[in-house]
Amino acid sequence: MKNLLALIGLISLFAPNAFAASATPLAGAAPLDSATLLADVRTLSAPELAGRRTGSEGSKMAQVYIARRFEQIGIKPFGANYAMPFAFTSLRGQVKTEYPAALNLVGHIRGSVHPERYMVVSAHYDHLGVQKGAAYLGADDNASGVAAMLAVAAYFKQNPPQNTIVFAAFDAEELGHHGARALVKAAPFPIANVALNLNFDMVSRNDKNEIYAAGTRYTPSLKPLVAKAAASSSVKVRLGHDSKVPGAPPDDDWTGQSDHAVFHEAGIAFLYFGVEDHADYHQPSDSFEKIDPTFFAEVARLLVSAAAILDQNLDTLK
Numbered sequence: 001m002k003n004l005l006a007l008i009g010l011i012s013l014f015a016p017n018a019f020a021a022s023a024t025p026l027a028g029a030a031p032l033d034s035a036t037l038l039a040d041v042r043t044l045s046a047p048e049l050a051g052r053r054t055g056s057e058g059s060k061m062a063q064v065y066i067a068r069r070f071e072q073i074g075i076k077p078f079g080a081n082y083a084m085p086f087a088f089t090s091l092r093g094q095v096k097t098e099y100p101a102a103l104n105l106v107g108h109i110r111g112s113v114h115p116e117r118y119m120v121v122s123a124h125y126d127h128l129g130v131q132k133g134a135a136y137l138g139a140d141d142n143a144s145g146v147a148a149m150l151a152v153a154a155y156f157k158q159n160p161p162q163n164t165i166v167f168a169a170f171d172a173e174e175l176g177h178h179g180a181r182a183l184v185k186a187a188p189f190p191i192a193n194v195a196l197n198l199n200f201d202m203v204s205r206n207d208k209n210e211i212y213a214a215g216t217r218y219t220p221s222l223k224p225l226v227a228k229a230a231a232s233s234s235v236k237v238r239l240g241h242d243s244k245v246p247g248a249p250p251d252d253d254w255t256g257q258s259d260h261a262v263f264h265e266a267g268i269a270f271l272y273f274g275v276e277d278h279a280d281y282h283q284p285s286d287s288f289e290k291i292d293p294t295f296f297a298e299v300a301r302l303l304v305s306a307a308a309i310l311d312q313n314l315d316t317l318k
Contacts (some may be wrong), residue, residue, distance in 0.1 A: 008056065009292075015017070022091070025231070032151060032301045033154070034297040034300070036151070037139065037147050037297060038045065038113060038291075038293055039297075040143070042048070043065055043293065044066075044147070045137045045138060045139035046288075047135060047137065049061050050135045051127045051129040051137055052127045052138060053127065053129025053130070053173045054102050054129075054171055054175060059125075059171070063125075066079070066169050067082050067103050070082050070153070073153045074104070074157045074196070075108065075109060075157070075167055083103055084104040085102065086179070086186075088102060088172065088178040088182070090178075091289065102178060102217055104168060104170055104179045104182060106120070106188065107167050109153065109156045109157060109161060109167075110290045111162055111164040111165070112162060113163070114162055114163045114315075115164050117162075117164065117193055118164050118166055118194045118195065119194070119196045119198060120168055120197045121166065121198045121307060122149065122170055122180070122198070122200070122260075123142055123145030123146045123200045124142050124146075124172075124180075124258070124259055125143070126175075127141060128282065133148065136282065136286065137284065137287050137317065138286055139286050139287050139288045140204045140278070140286050144200075144203045144204035145274075148200045148203050148303050151304055152303060152307045153167050156307070156308075161311060162314075163311055164189070165307075167178065173258060173259050177262050180259035184262050184263065190248075195315075195317055196310060197270040198271050198273075198306070198307060199258055199259055199273070200272075200273050200274070201257075201259070201274045201276050203292055203294065204275075204291045205290060206292075209235055210236035210275075211235055211236075211302070212237070212254075212272075212273070212276065213237055213272070213306075214240065214254045214272040215270045215272050216239050218264070218270075219318070221316055222271055225306070225309050225313055229302055229305040229306035230302065233305070235295065235298045235304040254272060273303060273306070
């Protein structure tokens with residue numbers, strides 16, 4: 001009860017309707033309420049949520065907040081609510097851990113032209129929790145991706161998509177992409193009708209003012225669509241990190257590095273946006289204060305634009 005009261009206090013303090021929209025977008029850029037964007041990240045990475053480790057009280061608080069935001073935006077559940085519970089076993093070395101109560105949050109905005117065709121927009125909300133007494137708050141990884149996903153949802157609610165857009169806040173990415181696996185295995189919609197997974201993971205800070213779009217090597221028809229979205233952004237969009245480069249470390253190829261990997265394994269095209277690792281990656285110092293608000297707002301506009309362009313061109317992917 002104490003933690004639930006803390007969350008209610010957080011929602012009251014950081015709720016999107018407590019802020020006015022701010023920051024003027026570039027000409028041709030998608031509209032964005034940047035104050036709401038920052039409010040979402042600040043709430044999800046607050047110390048009270050203690051790093052949102054799968055199965056923790058902080059994770060449950062994050063679930064309540066995300067479900068409330070889905071409802072505020074007008075995302076529709078596939079059933080009675082957004083909750084998609086699942087269980088899994090994590091094997092790290094010789095240590096086996098059972099997770100009986102993990103939870104994805106999944107909803108949709110129905111397509112106005114091709115409701116039978118789907119694009120899944122995803123971001124994982126879990127992080128590393130508390131380790132050796134230190135809370136790993138996970139602001140960039142990946143409260144930022146969840147906030148960007150919510151911004152995309154808000155755009156499509158005001159601008160109905162041609163295709164049905166599924167919004168998935170995944171649990172247990174840090175433990176092996178288990179949330180994405182649970183959705184692909186038991187989706188409440190025809191998984192064979194998914195044309196694309198658009199995945200966001202770490203999108204709020206970069207000293208070079210750049211972000212990578214991975215996945216175009218597998219689906220080259222994505223390249224001109226990414227270029228079109230990038231044309232109206234002040235952020236540099238790089239293509240890459242989706243192939244094995246001779247001499248490069250194994251983690252230079254991001255094909256298997258986040259939830260899009262599960263869609264790729266299922267033969268579904270993906271486009272993954274994320275920044276390169278920084279000094280606070282998987283550290284307790286990955287906090288809200290380290291986020292670059294200007295960069296993050298511009299990236300979120302880019303992602304909204306990319307989602308809109310992809311929705312209009314899903315039939316061209318091959």
